[in-house]
Amino acid sequence: xxxxxxxxxxxxxxxxxxxxxxxxxxxxxxxxxxxxxxxxxxxxxxxxxxxxxxxxxxxxxxxxxxxxxxxxxxxxxxxxxxxxxxxxxxxxxxxxxxxxxxxxxxxxxxxxxxxxxxxxxxxxxxxxxxxxxxxxxxxxxxxxxxxxxxxxxxxxxxxxxxxxxxxxxxxxxxxxxxxxxxxxxxxxxxxxxxxxxxxxxxxxxxxxxxxxxxxxxxxxxxxxxxxxxxxxxxxxxxxxxxxxxxxxxxxxxxxxxxxxxxxxxxxxxxxxxxxxxxxxxxxxxxxxxxxxxxxxxxxxxxxxxxxxx
Amino acid sequence: xxxxxxxxxxxxxxxxxxxxxxxxxxxxxxxxxxxxxxxxxxxxxxxxxxxxxxxxxxxxxxxxxxxxxxxxxxxxxxxxxxxxxxxxxxxxxxxxxxxxxxxxxxxxxxxxxxxxxxxxxxxxxxxxxxxxxxxxxxxxxxxxxxxxxxxxxxxxxxxxxxxxxxxxxxxxxxxxxxxxxxxxxxxxxxxxxxxxxxxxxxxxxxxxxxxxxxxxxxxxxxxxxxxxxxxxxxxxxxxxxxxxxxxxxxxxxxxxxxxxxxxxxxxxxxxxxxxxxxxxxxxxxxxxxxxxxxxxxxxxxxxxxxxxxxxxxxxxxxxxxxxxxxxxxxxxxxxxxxxxxxxxxxxxxxxxxxxxxxxxxxxxxxxxxxxxxxxxxxxx
Numbered sequence: 001x002x003x004x005x006x007x008x009x010x011x012x013x014x015x016x017x018x019x020x021x022x023x024x025x026x027x028x029x030x031x032x033x034x035x036x037x038x039x040x041x042x043x044x045x046x047x048x049x050x051x052x053x054x055x056x057x058x059x060x061x062x063x064x065x066x067x068x069x070x071x072x073x074x075x076x077x078x079x080x081x082x083x084x085x086x087x088x089x090x091x092x093x094x095x096x097x098x099x100x101x102x103x104x105x106x107x108x109x110x111x112x113x114x115x116x117x118x119x120x121x122x123x124x125x126x127x128x129x130x131x132x133x134x135x136x137x138x139x140x141x142x143x144x145x146x147x148x149x150x151x152x153x154x155x156x157x158x159x160x161x162x163x164x165x166x167x168x169x170x171x172x173x174x175x176x177x178x179x180x181x182x183x184x185x186x187x188x189x190x191x192x193x194x195x196x197x198x199x200x201x202x203x204x205x206x207x208x209x210x211x212x213x214x215x216x217x218x219x220x221x222x223x224x225x226x227x228x229x230x231x232x233x234x235x236x237x238x239x240x241x242x243x244x245x246x247x248x249x250x251x252x253x254x255x256x257x258x259x260x261x262x263x264x265x266x267x268x269x270x271x272x273x274x275x276x277x278x279x280x281x282x283x284x285x286x287x288x289x290x291x292x293x294x295x296x297x298x299x300x301x302x303x304x305x306x307x308x309x
Numbered sequence: 310x311x312x313x314x315x316x317x318x319x320x321x322x323x324x325x326x327x328x329x330x331x332x333x334x335x336x337x338x339x340x341x342x343x344x345x346x347x348x349x350x351x352x353x354x355x356x357x358x359x360x361x362x363x364x365x366x367x368x369x370x371x372x373x374x375x376x377x378x379x380x381x382x383x384x385x386x387x388x389x390x391x392x393x394x395x396x397x398x399x400x401x402x403x404x405x406x407x408x409x410x411x412x413x414x415x416x417x418x419x420x421x422x423x424x425x426x427x428x429x430x431x432x433x434x435x436x437x438x439x440x441x442x443x444x445x446x447x448x449x450x451x452x453x454x455x456x457x458x459x460x461x462x463x464x465x466x467x468x469x470x471x472x473x474x475x476x477x478x479x480x481x482x483x484x485x486x487x488x489x490x491x492x493x494x495x496x497x498x499x500x501x502x503x504x505x506x507x508x509x510x511x512x513x514x515x516x517x518x519x520x521x522x523x524x525x526x527x528x529x530x531x532x533x534x535x536x537x538x539x540x541x542x543x544x545x546x547x548x549x550x551x552x553x554x555x556x557x558x559x560x561x562x563x564x565x566x567x568x569x570x571x572x573x574x575x576x577x578x579x580x581x582x583x584x585x586x587x588x589x590x591x592x593x594x595x596x597x598x599x600x601x602x603x604x605x606x607x608x609x610x611x612x613x614x615x616x617x618x619x620x621x622x623x624x625x626x627x628x629x630x631x632x633x634x635x636x637x638x639x640x641x642x643x644x645x646x647x648x649x650x651x652x653x654x655x656x657x658x659x660x661x662x663x664x665x666x667x668x669x670x671x672x673x674x675x676x677x678x679x680x681x682x683x684x685x686x687x688x689x
Binding site: 009010012013014030032033034103104105106154155157173174178199200216217218229230231232233234235236238239240258259260261272273274275276279280281284285286289302303304 | 312314315370373375376415418419462463464465467470471474475476478479481498500501502503504505506507511512513514515516517518519520522523531532533534537538539
């Protein structure tokens with residue numbers, strides 16, 4: 001880690017609490033129990049400037065999606081999902097929660113991915129459903145049909161799109177991995193389930209012919225994207241694995257954990273053989289976010305305003 | 310099963326309450342208060358904290374309280390015996406509680422938070438003894454913890470931990486004990502280790518297992534930067550949540566390990582990481598740091614120099630003590646603590662306190678509207 005820059009506040013302890021855009025923004029979440037004090041943290045890599053983003057209420061995930069009209073910032077929360085411009089200066093679209101929470105449950109949205117073939121943005125929900133949104137052009141977002149799982153499941157933890165499988169892949173808090181067939185204008189169909197793949201999935205990413213699922217207790221599961229057969233299990237960290245990000249074009253998977261370590265793994269596209277490219281202690285803190293950008297990687301830690309690069 | 314984020318309050322109150330009792334117990338012991346009298350004080354606090362109706366409400370699914378509201382709860386708890394703390398000393402006590410809990414939260418896995426909670430309960434049972442049915446009250450809470458969290462999924466426990474982390478976020482009060490241990494840095498942030506003991510069933514970081522047809526066919530170990538710094542699981546419960554203010558640093562009875570080294574107390578479990586510093590100077594520094602940190606509280610809990618506006622050394626429970634308090638307090642036998650009064654020479658005052666600690670509890674303050682848990686504490 002060669003340098004560090006300063007965010008306006010400390011990052012909250014959330015999974016994958018750092019997102020980066022293709023044009024040089026990174027964003028993180030600062031939640032707060034005090035009304036009006038939760039906010040997004042924005043940093044422009046080129047200028048080195050940091051600023052507060054919009055207020056958030058119990059945000060659950062943050063992600064930049066690379067749509068055909070440019071990157072957008074998607075923030076999910078207990079309020080629903082907000083889609084902002086890249087610098088979070090304007091709200092583009094809002095997807096509300098579909099129903100109210102009960103006395104012993106919380107409703108929220110979590111995770112988002114982009115389906116380039118249909119130009120859909122897909123949002124995960126606490127009901128275990130996914131919600132496609134048509135994002136054909138800026139200012140023309142249209143809420144589509146909430147899609148139900150084929151069997152009872154737990155809250156969505158993360159989503160990705162797998163080009164090889166031509167499907168959206170979701171992972172759920174009960175360890176399920178589910179495949180969803182994409183539809184232009186009908187609910188997505190949950191076509192396959194791998195039950196109890198792991199304990200508490202944190203991230204799912206597409207790695208060409210493979211899928212990689214990062215599990216909270218510290219492991220990464222590599223599956224064949226077509227058959228969903230388990231190919232490898234990597235014990236990546238000695239403590240909780242808190243974030244993962246990938247470069248699908250070169251088969252790279254970067255993970256950070258509460259053991260203070262950043263690991264760069266390479267997964268062979270054909271056989272799924274795993275090698276370790278780089279491993280380093282970033283800082284003596286609970287790492288909770290990692291993002292890749294042109295000049296390298298950025299890492300954030302809980303309760304720290306420093307963005308390590 | 311209630312979402313993990315709606316079951317944060319029991320963990321928060323039990324763990325922070327445990328820290329509070331540890332601190333109070335240490336001061337009572339340091340001032341050589343007779344054990345029977347000290348027990349009475351601790352019993353009163355613990356009995357209020359584990360008042361059945363309060364516990365029943367605590368374990369209902371609800372959103373986490375704010376820092377300010379939680380402070381009010383502990384204000385009431387701290388004043389449930391004959392002790393009174395002014396704003397400044399209560400603030401310091403609360404800071405110590407928060408930082409102790411924050412370190413525990415950051416040092417453990419989501420599932421181990423429940424172990425920390427159980428460690429606090431076990432230690433409280435030992436400290437408070439069995440006077441006035443306190444033990445049974447604590448035991449009831451142990452049962453509630455088992456029922457509420459025993460079957461909770463790992464993701465829910467993680468959500469709960471994230472919510473608690475938001476609660477203690479930005480709290481960076483420097484604590485001498487932690488600074489001397491090396492677990493806290495000069496900016497108030499805790500230093501997380503890159504080593505420790507693995508969770509049950511976990512393999513060495515860097516291990517890659519290959520599968521075919523659902524069966525493991527090959528295994529290798531890649532060299533991560535700290536792969537060799539992690540010890541295999543021992544099956545022992547974490548010792549975090551035990552009484553760090555206890556000079557002997559005795560862990561809970563369920564832990565089979567020897568008293569932990571300072572560094573290991575900040576990590577998950579297991580033996581300390583190399584290299585270990587020379588024990589004697591550190592032990593002296595630790596004790597001195599802990600005593601130094603708590604002397605402020607001690608001087609406030611004790612009588613201190615007489616102030617015509619608060620109390621008189623020769624008659625700490627006299628009528629004149631409460632002239633500023635107005636109606637309702639005259640004649641109430643309560644130790645009034647004034648943070649502005651000079652402290653330090655409190656031993657003589659405490660000697661007279663010893664004989665007068667068995668006094669009726671003061672009348673409860675009026676309940677605040679909307680504060681359900683606070684209302685229930687008034688009825689304890």
